[in-house]
Amino acid sequence: MQGAIKLQMDVAFITELYSYNRWANAKTLMVASRLDNEAFARELSNSFSSVRDTLVHILGAEWIWLERWNGRSPRALLSTAELPTLAAITERWRQVEDGQNSFLQRLRESDLSTSISYVNPRGETWSYPLGQQMLHVVNHSTYHRGQVTTLLRQLGAEPVSTDLLLYYDEQQAGSPRPTSG
Numbered sequence: 001m002q003g004a005i006k007l008q009m010d011v012a013f014i015t016e017l018y019s020y021n022r023w024a025n026a027k028t029l030m031v032a033s034r035l036d037n038e039a040f041a042r043e044l045s046n047s048f049s050s051v052r053d054t055l056v057h058i059l060g061a062e063w064i065w066l067e068r069w070n071g072r073s074p075r076a077l078l079s080t081a082e083l084p085t086l087a088a089i090t091e092r093w094r095q096v097e098d099g100q101n102s103f104l105q106r107l108r109e110s111d112l113s114t115s116i117s118y119v120n121p122r123g124e125t126w127s128y129p130l131g132q133q134m135l136h137v138v139n140h141s142t143y144h145r146g147q148v149t150t151l152l153r154q155l156g157a158e159p160v161s162t163d164l165l166l167y168y169d170e171q172q173a174g175s176p177r178p179t180s181g
Contacts (some may be wrong), residue, residue, distance in 0.1 A: 009131050011107050018104055019136045023096055023170070025161035028145050029055070031091055031152060031160045039155050040086060048144075053087050056080050058144045063096045067100050067136045068118040069103060069130065075121050 032040065032051055037126035041052045048054040060077035067074050083089045119125050128136075142162075149159040 005148050008023045009112055009135070011104075011109055012111070013172060014107065014112065014131065014134050017135070018100055020164060021141055023167050024145055025058070025093065025097075026161050027134050027140065027160045028148055029086070029093070029158075031157070032148070033086055035152075035157060037085075038159070042155065044154050045061070045153055045156075046147055048147070051148055052084075052086070052089070053080055054144055054148050054151060055086075056083050058084070058141050058148075059089060059093050061140055061144075062100070062137055064180055065133060066096060066103065069116060069133070070099075073119040075123075077121070111181045120144065126134075 024104075032055060035051060039051070041050050043049040046054065048057045054077055060079075064074055064077055069147060080093070083092055113129050115127045115128040116130050117125060145162055152159040
């Protein structure tokens with residue numbers, strides 16, 4: 001394929017990204033827990049209409065990709081009817097993260113370049129190297145966590161920063177570096 005991008009990645013790199021993703025998701029869920037039920041589900045103008053709906057979308061995407069990596073192709077994402085409360089979302093997220101951790105523990109370097117095929121909810125078959133799929137999941141979650149930040153601001157709530165460098169700062173011993181923006 002002309003112009004194809006070849007990324008160098010290994011299991012340690014992917015594991016680190018998923019550690020960051022768990023950290024960022026936990027911070028996002030923590031700030032969402034400060035909302036009352038009405039604000040949590042309030043319809044606002046966004047790709048997904050509320051903080052709740054956006055969190056369910058992020059979780060649903062992380063779940064469906066994990067399912068695909070385990071050889072299953074669910075025909076639908078998770079829904080807010082299945083996960084109407086923050087407690088339900090948080091519990092399901094813990095289960096998905098446990099599954100991701102198990103998957104990461106079994107992951108080998110050679111797996112990252114292996115193409116994994118799946119059928120999407122529209123019935124279309126797609127195939128990408130596992131490593132690219134795994135990068136996509138973290139990128140997708142980051143994108144939608146940014147939308148949660150905007151929704152929180154619209155609600156008058158204080159958002160939390162989930163920047164990658166802040167994650168690294170928190171992982172280091174001692175206090176984080178001062179930031180200037």
